[in-house]
Amino acid sequence: MDEPRPLPRPPWRDQLGHLRRIFQTPHVVLDDLSAEYGPVCGLGAGPARMAIVGDPEALRELFAMPNASFRWNHKFNVLGFVVGKQSMIVSDGEEHRRRRSSVQTAFSRRRLNGWIPMIVEQTDAAIDRLTAQLEPGVIVDMYPAGRALVLRIVVRSLFGERMSQRCDEIGDLFQRPQDYLESSAFRQFPHPFPHTARARVRADRQALDAIIDAEIADRRAHPTGDPLDVLETLIVDGSLSDAEIRDQVATLIGAGYDTTSASLAWMLIRATREPGLWTRLRAEADRVLGSAADTDATPDASTLAQLDLANRVMRETVRLHPAGVLSPREAAVDVTLGGYLIPTGTLILWSAHLAGRNAAAWPDPMQFDPDRFVELDDDRRALADMAWVPFGRGARNCIGFALAQMELTLIVARLAQRLDLDPVSSEIPSPVGMVVNRPVGGAPMYVRPRGDADTNTPTGSGHGTVGPAGR
Ligand code: HEM
Numbered sequence: 001m002d003e004p005r006p007l008p009r010p011p012w013r014d015q016l017g018h019l020r021r022i023f024q025t026p027h028v029v030l031d032d033l034s035a036e037y038g039p040v041c042g043l044g045a046g047p048a049r050m051a052i053v054g055d056p057e058a059l060r061e062l063f064a065m066p067n068a069s070f071r072w073n074h075k076f077n078v079l080g081f082v083v084g085k086q087s088m089i090v091s092d093g094e095e096h097r098r099r100r101s102s103v104q105t106a107f108s109r110r111r112l113n114g115w116i117p118m119i120v121e122q123t124d125a126a127i128d129r130l131t132a133q134l135e136p137g138v139i140v141d142m143y144p145a146g147r148a149l150v151l152r153i154v155v156r157s158l159f160g161e162r163m164s165q166r167c168d169e170i171g172d173l174f175q176r177p178q179d180y181l182e183s184s185a186f187r188q189f190p191h192p193f194p195h196t197a198r199a200r201v202r203a204d205r206q207a208l209d210a211i212i213d214a215e216i217a218d219r220r221a222h223p224t225g226d227p228l229d230v231l232e233t234l235i236v237d238g239s240l241s242d243a244e245i246r247d248q249v250a251t252l253i254g255a256g257y258d259t260t261s262a263s264l265a266w267m268l269i270r271a272t273r274e275p276g277l278w279t280r281l282r283a284e285a286d287r288v289l290g291s292a293a294d295t296d297a298t299p300d301a302s303t304l305a306q307l308d309l310a311n312r313v314m315r316e317t318v319r320l321h322p323a324g325v326l327s328p329r330e331a332a333v334d335v336t337l338g339g340y341l342i343p344t345g346t347l348i349l350w351s352a353h354l355a356g357r358n359a360a361a362w363p364d365p366m367q368f369d370p371d372r373f374v375e376l377d378d379d380r381r382a383l384a385d386m387a388w389v390p391f392g393r394g395a396r397n398c399i400g401f402a403l404a405q406m407e408l409t410l411i412v413a414r415l416a417q418r419l420d421l422d423p424v425s426s427e428i429p430s431p432v433g434m435v436v437n438r439p440v441g442g443a444p445m446y447v448r449p450r451g452d453a454d455t456n457t458p459t460g461s462g463h464g465t466v467g468p469a470g471r
Pocket of ligand 1: 255322391393
């Protein structure tokens, strides 16, 4: 076997600029570095030594390695401050295994399928709320509208019906911590000082803890017996302490809310800009979900399986716009990826963004084409499979991958069935966000109830806007 080679890297004079920009516009730096040095390359030095890994074959190697080859509880992992030090996301070894496997029990296929009617129900309720407020010619930002819907679905699946009454409160308590995670590394430097952004985030997290703790205590005293409720499943499972349960719950809200709602915004942007695609989605949804007026039909796993086009639109969206442009882990031992040596202590930034745009794996990679997944031959399918990694792979893959895909597929199908959406601009917005990749300016659209073509027609200048612009 050939000796592993050192990572190609930019000359020293360019390093500082790349390092500064990678936390502001990560997708631009990744594209630039990959074009010049290849999809596996190095950046930084000493304790800030990094390796960017975006080559699909190298990623296949990475995901096949044992967890012990890497550390997630490393000095650059800032998530622990928001989701808690006992979260599986910042745990390693036996602690990670125990915490993850307890949560995994709660995400069984049976439970996931049980959430399908609730997801459609919540989508219908969100559409009803939206259409009740519509005014002719007003632009609606579908990003915050989608965020509110996704939060309701996540809270409902985690805590059951009763807690979903407190969704807005939970969403508010999560806003500041999530904004903080997107702020500069300098602002996130650990310190105990009061009256600072960090102190306010700490207070929000304490308030969220109080809500979760009260709910845990209440469930212990009065179990609801709801078989679909994740919190109660974690309590009954018995392998985690209450403090550990609390941090896993905060993690699930944190990891499941912003990621899925940013993906939903990208999906609506893409699905409404491709000529004829919204109509095709609508035809499929009418056939599979029944008529738009028939909101009593109960969808199930077979309904979801038939939403083939909606599923491909979701897959194509997260190929081009993965919620995590890059995901970090630290090498706990020397590892070789794509023939390159990555020494112990290197921060590995693996990139679903680069893999999803890899020209060898995806013909015409920048083209949004949900039909690219149809009738692939075996070689193409294997390549596409290896290069489609928005949820990661292997023992640390996303625990919510099935829930997120299910939500996005069902939501886009139902929206296509019940709403006419027209984008305000034909441009695809730029991405923003280091932790979660969101569209700059949100997803502003002209929204009408289906077929109600003459009310709410765009009239040029002077439109109002519903909802804050995308953050
Ligand atoms: C479109 C939506 C989502 C995307 C793109 C996404 C993506 C990811 C990625 C890339 C990872 C890291 C894998 C790694 O480091 O190797 C991850 C981890 C994780 N995700 Fe997601 N995720 C999404 C939605 C969700 C949802 C809905 C939940 C739960 C409700 C969730 C819970 C988690 C958890 C708990 C982990 C940590 C797993 C571990 O450390 O073992 N995610 N996700």
